[in-house]
Amino acid sequence: MKAPQSTDYYLCDQLFSEEDRCLRDAVRNWVRTRYLPKAADYFERGEFPLEILPELASLKLLGIKQKDYGCPGLSNMAYGLICQELERGDSGLRSFVSVMNALVMYPIAQFGTEQQKKRWLPAMARGDQIGCFGLTEPQAGSDPGSMQTSAAPAKDHYILNGRKMWITNGEIADVAVIWARAPDGIRGFLVEKGTPGFSAHPIARKFSLRASVTSALVLKDVQIPATNLLPGTTTGLKSALMCLNEARYGIAWGAVGAATACYEAARDYAGSRKQFGAPLASYQLVQQKLAGMLTEITKAQLLCARLGQLKDLGIARHTHISMAKMNNAAEALKIARTARDILGANGISLGYPVIRHMLNLETVNTYEGTQDIHALALGRDITGHDAFTGC
Ligand code: TGC
Numbered sequence: 001m002k003a004p005q006s007t008d009y010y011l012c013d014q015l016f017s018e019e020d021r022c023l024r025d026a027v028r029n030w031v032r033t034r035y036l037p038k039a040a041d042y043f044e045r046g047e048f049p050l051e052i053l054p055e056l057a058s059l060k061l062l063g064i065k066q067k068d069y070g071c072p073g074l075s076n077m078a079y080g081l082i083c084q085e086l087e088r089g090d091s092g093l094r095s096f097v098s099v100m101n102a103l104v105m106y107p108i109a110q111f112g113t114e115q116q117k118k119r120w121l122p123a124m125a126r127g128d129q130i131g132c133f134g135l136t137e138p139q140a141g142s143d144p145g146s147m148q149t150s151a152a153p154a155k156d157h158y159i160l161n162g163r164k165m166w167i168t169n170g171e172i173a174d175v176a177v178i179w180a181r182a183p184d185g186i187r188g189f190l191v192e193k194g195t196p197g198f199s200a201h202p203i204a205r206k207f208s209l210r211a212s213v214t215s216a217l218v219l220k221d222v223q224i225p226a227t228n229l230l231p232g233t234t235t236g237l238k239s240a241l242m243c244l245n246e247a248r249y250g251i252a253w254g255a256v257g258a259a260t261a262c263y264e265a266a267r268d269y270a271g272s273r274k275q276f277g278a279p280l281a282s283y284q285l286v287q288q289k290l291a292g293m294l295t296e297i298t299k300a301q302l303l304c305a306r307l308g309q310l311k312d313l314g315i316a317r318h319t320h321i322s323m324a325k326m327n328n329a330a331e332a333l334k335i336a337r338t339a340r341d342i343l344g345a346n347g348i349s350l351g352y353p354v355i356r357h358m359l360n361l362e363t364v365n366t367y368e369g370t371q372d373i374h375a376l377a378l379g380r381d382i383t384g385h386d387a388f389t390g391c
């Protein structure tokens with residue numbers, strides 16, 4: 001019997017620079033040796049391992065694309081490959097890094113004052129401070145434009161009132177980027193932990209993304225200095241959407257990592273597990289499943305690699321990102337479900353990575369824009385007709 005073919009079936013490695021491949025391999029190695037041995041425990045206990053922060057910082061995974069302020073200023077391609085490797089470990093791990101990079105450090109760098117950048121970015125790059133991003137509300141998920149959270153200006157401060165829901169890192173964050181309705185439109189604000197009236201509460205009984213902190217935020221007459229406004233934010237949703245574009249890009253890559261972990265687990269299992277006197281891998285029905293999985297992984301990675309090029313060239317549109325997020329999250333989830341099936345009863349055990357990835361991918365498919373929302377964004381771009389609003 002021949003050894004199994006590499007998962008990099010189309011030699012996609014050749015699309016990446018030597019430097020990016022080295023970085024990717026370093027992250028892959030860290031995930032394999034430091035994270036994966038405990039991944040099932042973190043998931044089972046419903047815990048994000050805060051003790052890994054110094055290691056994430058020393059690998060320069062916090063503030064990956066930011067320049068200066070202690071950040072390495074890497075390319076979009078490097079950022080994508082890092083997300084892929086982190087999610088090969090666990091979607092919760094990639095989520096933490098996504099939120100820090102795309103949803104907290106990016107808006108501070110992009111829309112913040114010099115003082116805000118100096119205050120937060122170096123500390124976050126060192127892993128000393130954590131942030132979260134509060135856009136979603138109990139009644140405003142896919143339609144964040146209907147948010148109720150308000151920011152009322154007073155002399156030298158703002159008073160914030162409202163609730164945010166499903167917020168990654170909420171309880172462990174030192175600062176929250178909160179999107180709120182001010183008199184001039186939806187703006188971004190920095191709300192620090194410990195500010196009177198501001199609290200974060202765990203969302204319990206979660207069966208997905210268990211190795212990630214997910215919280216509800218409550219803002220009750222929270223008084224913040226006027227200097228905590230991110231002054232570069234627009235007065236519509238545009239600035240928030242720019243942050244989402246960054247995160248969605250990383251998620252599209254991350255989904256390739258999770259799918260690869262599931263595919264490789266299924267391929268190896270099928271190679272060693274015998275039923276009816278022969279390895280599962282020798283049956284045509286199993287081979288059809290594996291062939292389909294590898295084809296979808298290859299297509300997903302090619303989408304990402306091209307998207308990374310478009311982003312590095314500065315010509316990626318948000319609908320390009322929608323296409324990759326929509327496709328890769330959906331295909332990764334299908335691959336995880338097929339892998340779970342190939343593993344039979346073992347497919348539901350945390351002794352294998354598959355069920356953990358499968359459950360995580362349910363979230364990945366929903367957050368940062370559901371399948372439907374990205375299909376609607378693409379549909380509008382393709383046809384010119386807006387199908388977002390019902391009757
Ligand atoms: P709409 O009329 O569709 O658009 C208003 C203007 O914005 C433009 N636009 C975008 N621009 C940049 N980036 C994007 N992604 C954009 N999407 C739309 C659009 O072209 C238009 O421009 P113009 O010049 O024509 O005015 O606005 P709408 O109010 O109908 O909103 C629809 C929208 C875009 C919000 C919806 O499609 C959407 O994206 N909903 C999904 C919400 C979402 O993704 N929430 C994510 C919350 S954060 C999160 O989940 C973190 S998970 C973190 C983790 O753990 O990894």
Ligand code: FAD
Nearest residue numbers: 133134135136141142166167168209367368369370372388
């Ligand atoms: P809804 O918007 O209520 O959608 C429900 C269903 O209706 C979906 O199938 C949707 O596709 C469909 N639907 C909605 N509108 C339409 C339409 N116009 N046409 C057709 N179908 C439609 N948010 C943050 O702000 N920050 C975070 O850090 C964050 N982290 C998260 C972590 C986790 C673990 C999870 C699960 C979510 C997180 N979210 C976060 C929230 C996430 O972005 C939202 O859950 C997501 O945007 C969907 O919103 P919703 O859950 O309210 O679903």
